[in-house]
Amino acid sequence: MKKYRAVVIDGKKLIRRGIAVMTLAVVAALGVLDIKIAAPKINVMPDSIGQSAVAESVPVIGAVSGTAEKLKSSAIAVVKKVVSFVLTFDPFDLHTAVAEELPLIKAVGYGYLARTANQSIAAYNPQNVDTGGGTAEPATPGTGQYPITEVDSGQGKALGKEKSKILIRNETDFGINIDEMLSSPLKFDMKGEEPKVLIVHTHTTECYSPEGASVYSADKSDRSLNADENMTAVGKAVKRVFEKKGIKVIHDATVHDNPSFNGSYENSRKTVEKYKAKYPGIAVVLDLHRDAFIYDDGSKAKFVTEIDGKKTAQLMLVVGTNGGGLDHPNWRENMKLALKLQNHISKKYPSLMRGVNLRKERFNGHVALGSMIIEVGSSGNTLSEAVRGAELAAAEISDFLNTLK
Structure with a gap:
């Protein structure tokens, strides 16, 4: 009897990779170029408590009220978050980035042999059907x-x-x-x-x-x-x-x-x-x-x-x-x-x-x-x-x- 092997090509994933390359180029440019930004002299939010609270929620506001270096760092952080959201994993974390591309590492990383059944897909199942948690082969x-x-x-x-x-x-x-x-x-x-x-x-x-x-x-x-x-x-x-x-x-x-x-x-x-x-x-x-x-x-x-x-x-x-x-x-x-x-x-x-x-x-x-x-x-x-x-x-x-x- 003929044996078979499944091969899946994910078009969305290819598009995400293209977006990632372009976005990473922007991040690299921000890191290399010495962008001189004049720190604003206005006090965006006089109340230091309120300023701190909003700055945590919206990093750019926190940077505007501080130095040019903070502004640049905050901009990079925002771009990183956008990239991670698009890719659905953090490409700036070497382990997760490699694991996304090399399923073997994803399956057996973190110091122990992880059965792929451990990789739950129930959270991605809108019908809430019992899929078994993704028990595919390693x-x-x-x-x-x-x-x-x-x-x-x-x-x-x-x-x-x-x-x-x-x-x-x-x-x-x-x-x-x-x-x-x-x-x-x-x-x-x-x-x-x-x-x-x-x-x-x-x-x-x-x-x-x-x-x-x-x-x-x-x-x-x-x-x-x-x-x-x-x-x-x-x-x-x-x-x-x-x-x-x-x-x-x-x-x-x-x-x-x-x-x-x-x-x-x-x-x-x-x-x-x-x-x-x-x-x-x-x-x-x-x-x-x-x-x-x-x-x-x-x-x-x-x-x-x-x-x-x-x-x-x-x-x-x-x-x-x-x-x-x-x-x-x-x-x-x-x-x-x-x-x-x-x-x-x-x-x-x-x-x-x-x-x-x-x-x-x-x-x-x-x-x-x-x-x-x-x-x-x-x-x-x-x-x-x-x-x-x-x-x-x-x-x-x-x-x-x-x-x-």
């Missing part, structure tokens, strides 16, 4: 081959001797009482004859590295429409484990991110709502994804551990909240389940799970009391590693859910 270097680097990102390694604890990567302003959530009962059960678990893939076409690969080509896509190599294959494996363990489950293989990546969360939400209307008893919705990290040097991270002598992809539970402004009143129920699952899985496989990721974005978590994303490995992992990690986790998840019957 930018690759462009061309050439780069190494795939094995990384142990498990919470067991991070916690060291305190393996009995749970690691949370909290990207919200909410506080989490882990002990309280672990001891608190869930607001749903697994009783009944109809399906209780739904597996979906918002980013269905996410796929993995070839078996045995130690390098990757930057011009190759990390997406595939082939159901035998993308997230559908992982979902099938999880479904088999659930059914073997007696869990009534539905696996939906709808492709939600093709032909357009934009709107994939809206598409998957509609899919979930369709099943919820048919089977109101669905309590757990698992959205299976695979993660992606690219280092500053272009190398791709492969989140892997060794279990029973076999390389196994590590997993991460991701829970959305209403921190981004979208309606999600029961997100703590989602988090409660995630913590209980993390605790249960980690007791048997301490190195399998990465820390639980709590996010401002909603990620369609409002659709069920037991809704969450599961990141199965990363683009550096192979499909076999991903399937193995997913199967081990699914067995433990099934055992936990069976206690709710």
Whole structure:
């Protein structure tokens, strides 16, 4: 099946760059030319308090009441503000200027590997639709081959001797009482004859590295429409484990991110709502994804551990909240389940799970009391590693859910 890669040309951005060049030329001229301006002798605003207040709001007025140097500095400041407004970023800040042009720096700057999902686009969405916060792939270097680097990102390694604890990567302003959530009962059960678990893939076409690969080509896509190599294959494996363990489950293989990546969360939400209307008893919705990290040097991270002598992809539970402004009143129920699952899985496989990721974005978590994303490995992992990690986790998840019957 043909793989694809999206290329977007932003005409507005090109126009902005043209305006920027001309405006920067003006700024440079102001800085180089020694413009001699006679300081006015009039007192524009006798009241020093009022003068100070207005000067802060309108810098030019503050400069007129002062020296020629202040006037020139203020004019430059105003021009800079205009440029920043037009470009929607500050070109005079080297980091943000370069980051705007080089998405790789934007994705992995500020001292840590930032998943592009962290770059929220909810604020730019006039319909206030749950886009998932911009979970596009990290930018690759462009061309050439780069190494795939094995990384142990498990919470067991991070916690060291305190393996009995749970690691949370909290990207919200909410506080989490882990002990309280672990001891608190869930607001749903697994009783009944109809399906209780739904597996979906918002980013269905996410796929993995070839078996045995130690390098990757930057011009190759990390997406595939082939159901035998993308997230559908992982979902099938999880479904088999659930059914073997007696869990009534539905696996939906709808492709939600093709032909357009934009709107994939809206598409998957509609899919979930369709099943919820048919089977109101669905309590757990698992959205299976695979993660992606690219280092500053272009190398791709492969989140892997060794279990029973076999390389196994590590997993991460991701829970959305209403921190981004979208309606999600029961997100703590989602988090409660995630913590209980993390605790249960980690007791048997301490190195399998990465820390639980709590996010401002909603990620369609409002659709069920037991809704969450599961990141199965990363683009550096192979499909076999991903399937193995997913199967081990699914067995433990099934055992936990069976206690709710």
